[in-house]
Amino acid sequence: MAFPRVFSLPLPILGLAYLAGYVLLDWISFIHPFAPFGITPWNPPTGLSFVFALLFGQRLIPLLFIAPLLADLMVRQLPLPWAVEIATVIVIGGGYSAALLFLLRPATRFNPALPSMRDLFLLMSVSALSATIVAASYVGILVVAGLLPAKDFLPAGLRFWVGDMIGIAVVAPFALIFLTRGRFPKISLETAAQLIAILAALWLVFGYAQKHHFQLFYVLFLPVVWIAIRSGLEGVTVGILLTQLGLVLGVQLLPKEEIDVTAFQALMLMLTLTGLMAGVLVTERRRSEYQLRLHQESLARLARLGSMGELAAAVAHEINQPLSAAGTYARLVVDTLHSGGIQDASVIETAAKTAAQVERAAEVLRRLRALIRLDQSGRAPLNIDRIVKETLDLCQPELDRHNIKTNIVLAEDLPLVMVDLLQVEQVLLNVMRNSVEAIHQAGHSGGMITIEATRVESGTAEILVRDTGPGFPPDLVGHEVPPLSSTKSEGLGIGLSLCRTIVESHGGRLIVDGSSRGAVVRFTLPAAKTSHG
DSSP, rough: OOOOHTTOOOHHHHHHHHHHHHHHHHHHOHHHHOOTTSSSOOHHHHHHHHHHHHOGGGGGGGHHHHHHHHHHHHHHHHOHHHHHHHHHHHHHHHHHHHHHHHHHHHGGOOOOOOHHHHHHHHHHHHHHHHHHHHHHHHHHHHTTTTTOOOGGHHHHHHHHHHHHHHHHHHHHHHHHHHHHHHOOOOOHHHHHHHHHHHHHHHHHHIITTTTTTTGGGGGHHHHHHHHHHHHHHHHHHHHHHHHHHHHHHHHHSSGGGGOOOHHHHHHHHHHHHHHHHHHHHHHHHHHHHHHHHHHHHHHHHHHOOOOHHHHHHHHHHHHHHHHHHHHHHHHHHHHHHHHHHHHHHHHHHHHHHHHHHHHHHHHHHHHHHHHHTTTTTEEEEEEHHHHHHHHHHHHHHHHHHTTEEEEEEEEEOOOOEEHHHHHHHHHHHHHHHHHHHHHHHHHOSEEEEEEEEEEEEETEEEEEEESSSSSOOTTTTTTEOOOTTSOOOOOOOOOOHHHHHHHHHTOOOOOEEEEEEEEEEEEEEEOTOOOOO
């Protein structure tokens, strides 16, 4: 996360900030309302609700029911009878809560940083569906209560839907990207020219065209597409927000009878979706280019190193001889001490420990060679619970040293997996150590590492490791790990690449991902054919 202190704020402060922001945005955007109700052509508070819930989780969902009621009390002095007011609040809160809970489900795998077209499509499609249900229900309640004539159902519902959608599409991507990535295009001559282009397009729409504003509205597509092509999703969200603010200001300065605000905002919604899609496509293209460069650099490094097997063989060859000599000398010392009748137990114990550690080093070396060769002879049906517990035992001293807690969530229907215990423990151990280092280097006091295991298919189990560190760079999120890639300034890039190789040799996949609170690494393992779980 770009602003870790914000995400560590206490829940009451976050809740108050959300409620205050919701009421403020509702007051600012209460323009051209349909009757005295909160049906306006631009509803940025709805976008704010999506941002807070997606970034801070389910704990803020109950406030989605309080915020609309508070806004009606403070901005519109409660224009509806209490029974109708409560019904509409339940509709708004319930409709959008259901949408957000769907996006927050681990199975949905929605990333609020919007790194891919899939995430943007999920956000927009879920928003459109929930806004349709909320708009139809809200206006339907008003019609049934006799507060709106039946003939106004469609125009009022359309204005409500367009207002909520434009609020989500403009506010949510901008705020989500800013809070998760913390960076936007730098001010330059080109960005200044883009801003001038937006202002010129707005002047053409509202000034030159006089009463025929729709004729030149499409001029606004030019600067937005320009920004999307040059700056990607991060830049275009800023351009869309500025364009929307300019449109709202222009509409406010014109007499109400001169413009159809709902139709205007519908066009703005099309412009927003076009800009967002173009921006995410450019971002994905740049990410692909970045991944290609990483692969090219990795191939160059691999060409210098040779294969990992050759590297292991060279290391083994160079270390085996001194290890063998050290082991021989250590055993000679132990035998000499025993044959010489030396009774000093501490000396004999120290010599024995020396010999044992030399043997241990030799065993580690043999295991390393087997690991690099990805030897399959040691594979057997194993319980995931055992893999996790043994890995935790190995990593516990580091966890305690940095005051990092663990949360283990294992599904009850997990199958046995056909794996090499040492190799899979090495994968999980490496991932956990990376999490510990990331949390520590970010300067966080304490932290949490969550390990989840689920059955994703009949023949596959998935292990997921989530931490509360700063997360992976957006360029890596949602993708397989490139060879010899590292997020550490001095890292060789062997750790995660070797983990991926081990997982793939077992027939699984390893992908780095992210959540609103840190990094996520997930990998799959094949179920053992002998398993009946």
